[in-house]
Amino acid sequence: AQSVTQLGSHVSVSEGALVLLRCNYSSSVPPYLFWYVQYPNQGLQLLLKYTSAATLVKGINGFEAEFKKSETSFHLTKPSAHMSDAAEYFCAVSGGSQGNLIFGKGTKLSVKP
Amino acid sequence: NAGVTQTPKFRILKIGQSMTLQCAQDMNHNYMYWYRQDPGMGLKLIYYSVGAGITDKGEVPNGYNVSRSTTEDFPLRLELAAPSQTSVYFCASSPPWGRNTGELFFGEGSRLTVL
Numbered sequence A: 001a002q003s004v005t006q007l008g009s010h011v012s013v014s015e016g017a018l019v020l021l022r023c024n025y026s027s028s029v030p031p032y033l034f035w036y037v038q039y040p041n042q043g044l045q046l047l048l049k050y051t052s053a054a055t056l057v058k059g060i061n062g063f064e065a066e067f068k069k070s071e072t073s074f075h076l077t078k079p080s081a082h083m084s085d086a087a088e089y090f091c092a093v094s095g096g097s098q099g100n101l102i103f104g105k106g107t108k109l110s111v112k113p
Numbered sequence B: 001n002a003g004v005t006q007t008p009k010f011r012i013l014k015i016g017q018s019m020t021l022q023c024a025q026d027m028n029h030n031y032m033y034w035y036r037q038d039p040g041m042g043l044k045l046i047y048y049s050v051g052a053g054i055t056d057k058g059e060v061p062n063g064y065n066v067s068r069s070t071t072e073d074f075p076l077r078l079e080l081a082a083p084s085q086t087s088v089y090f091c092a093s094s095p096p097w098g099r100n101t102g103e104l105f106f107g108e109g110s111r112l113t114v115l
Helices: none
Strands: A003-007 A010-014 A019-026 A033-038 A044-050 A056-058 A064-068 A073-078 A087-094 A101-103 A107-112 B004-007 B010-013 B019-025 B031-037 B043-051 B054-057 B064-066 B076-078 B087-094 B110-114
Touching: A003 A087, A003 A101, A010 A019, A019 A033, A019 A087, A019 A107, A033 A064, A033 A073, A044 A056, A044 A064, A044 A073, A073 A087, B004 B087, B019 B031, B019 B087, B019 B110, B043 B064
Parallel strands: A010 A107, B010 B110
Antiparallel strands: A003 A019, A019 A073, A033 A044, A033 A087, A056 A064, A064 A073, A087 A101, A087 A107, B004 B019, B019 B076, B031 B043, B031 B087, B043 B054, B064 B076, B087 B110
8 A cells, every 4th residue: 555654744944954855655556756735724736746757856946856766755855945935745645546645744844034 | 717616714613513515626627535634644535536426435434425416516514523523624636547647636625623
């Protein structure tokens, strides 16, 4: 069965610092992987997705993620954090024939001035 | 372009009351889903539908019911509300699995409190 584990429920960085949010997955088939972002009191929106093409995936707002099969990881990075990046981030893996996604528990990112 | 629309955005219920959360999408998506989000727990799938007239249980279906009479609408009914159903509910949709890569399109959520 597919699953994802997000390491760290809360990450705090200074403005301008590197953002690294960790996600490890478990999947019995080649996975599709996603990062979603949720701003306060809003729904989830797609940041980026891996669909078995390039292993380095670029998304919106300067975020990118690298698929590493040997490490079963799909970590999200951004070189320089901005105050507007403060949000909750969810990693997800494709779950099966019904098309639903399996979500991690989320990582809340805080950005200090 | 509306996308996925959920109503109401906020609701307070008393224990034992019933209500329906509405969800509509205008993207002609076959697949629709209801998730609940609880703090620190991520999103859990309640029910899903692969097309009009077809629904199935997800991970946490107890206390809920759904129907899918049209492609556009996928209401979620809570019968005999309990405090454990206090949560934020998200409706989502997607094209059929074979024609997409699994991306879901989410509504803005319905925040429900049961007192």
